[in-house]
Amino acid sequence: MKVPFIDLKVQYQTIKQEISEAINNVLDNAHYILGPAVAEFENSWSSFLNIKSAVAVSSGTDALFVALKSLNIGANDEVIIPANTFIATAEAVSLVGAIPVLGDIDETTYNLDINKIEEKITSRTKAIIPVHLYGQAAEMDAIIAIARQHNLYVIEDASQAHGAEYKGKKLGTLGDLGCFSFYPGKNLGAYGEGGAVVTDNQVLAEKIYKIRDHGSNKKYHHDIIGGNFRMSGIQGAVLGVKLKYLESWNKDRRAHAKKYNSILKDVKGIVLLAEPRYSQGNYHLYVIKADKRDELQLYLAEQEIQTGIHYPVPIHLQPAYAFLNEPPGSFPAAERAANSILSLPMYPELDDNQIEYVCEKIKFFISQNLTSKNLV
Ligand SMILES: Cc1ncc(COP(=O)(O)O)c(C=O)c1O
Structure with missing residues (x-):
């Protein structure tokens, strides 16, 4: 699929x-x-x-x-x-x-x-x-x-x-x-x-x-x-x-996030993003932290599941901002996030079968490959 x-x-x-x-x-x-x-x-x-x-x-x-x-x-x-x-x-x-x-960023939000x-x-x-x-x-x-x-x-x-x-x-x-x-x-x-x-x-x-x-x-x-x-x-x-549809599209995204959460919440090697009590998110992106993120992303791509990383390089490690003189290690939480975050498919028209398929493939990858536990 x-x-x-x-x-x-x-x-x-x-x-x-x-x-x-x-x-x-x-x-x-x-x-x-x-x-x-x-x-x-x-x-x-x-x-x-x-x-x-x-x-x-x-x-x-x-x-x-x-x-x-x-x-x-x-x-x-x-x-x-x-x-x-x-x-x-x-x-x-x-x-x-x-x-x-x-x-630096808060590592749960x-x-x-x-x-x-x-x-x-x-x-x-x-x-x-x-x-x-x-x-x-x-x-x-x-x-x-x-x-x-x-x-x-x-x-x-x-x-x-x-x-x-x-x-x-x-x-x-x-x-x-x-x-x-x-x-x-x-x-x-x-x-x-x-x-x-x-x-x-x-x-x-x-x-x-x-x-x-x-x-x-x-x-x-x-x-x-x-x-x-x-x-x-x-x-x-x-x-x-499009504004007339925004609330309904956001509602659909929240339902998809709930579905992802319910399937992935107990999967070892996956950490879900916390939705703080003060926030009602619009799930522009649905982001998880994953052990062996790069291998997982590659495996999902082979299964025809597209994912993203938002963002793979924090600002201080971008060549454009080298002049800030903030060497690696300056923002440990942001750097750890960059190495472990993965954005899963998310858009209002996504359906439950697709979400189940994505989660099934993630679980399969983890069952076959999870050896290290370097998540924070
Ligand atoms: C957090 C954030 N700030 C700024 C922008 C810049 O917006 P635009 O691409 O419309 O210039 C974007 C979007 O790409 C964004 O995600």
Whole structure:
């Protein structure tokens, strides 16, 4: 049985008609950039999150960049981010001219370890960017308390966390600014690039609208230096259609996670990701820790089961960030995670037979091969 890691084609078939109508509407009206479809999506996205403003931008990376810019974070500033995240979190900090300062992760949730944040704060620290990795909430109360005490901003990287919650509140709405990616593979994905910055702060929202469009809200009049971070009309239209299904797709993902958990929970050599009581995850990714991870991944590939690793190399061990001078061993939890995590197939349309098949193959591999016990 073939089990893809994600299947965007099968989902498209379920909404094809609505998508075609929405796209045709943009084309008929020639609203290629921003325009009513984007404005409508911004309204629906802010209502869904229960927040005042959502500003649609060109990608999740740009959302983070624009968010940092709006807070005047730049040269000589430091921003604390987790050591295990997608490179874009670090890149956005670098692109505004600031330095990403890494914090190790909690080994049960894979999010920022709240006990390792304060030791990273200096007089140059301006913000913390918690990343809700895999769609599970970082420990926001503690992070916000540390930030308030040290006068720092909190920018949530909610790029993987559409519709996920922390103590009943949607992720992305707890910090000063929340950033989303609508990369096609996300729980809410465009059919191209897209992102958003959300906030309750009207002054910041107005500034972000300007930064996204050359520092302007009146054509050829530029109040501040911005850039081109606009969303296309077609992406706004696609996202508007797909948003209606997000809750139901997330529910399906949670049911799949429950099924995986129930089969894998007692399997020796496999450690499941903890879902803390404060978090309702959206299971953007379903991640396990596995003994002999690389061999297991290879074996599953031979059985036509696609898996992923998010992420195989922590930020400080990427050549691009060698200048941080954080040698191997600097962030032991993130490094151990990188060597043992495996993301199993996860998308709403996955079915129970496929999940059972994946688990059966994992169990078979372990029954044949488990010899070492180097899991933490
Ligand atoms: C945690 C995280 N941050 C940032 C990004 C960047 O988003 P994008 O690919 O839309 O630029 C992504 C997604 O790829 C992500 O997963």
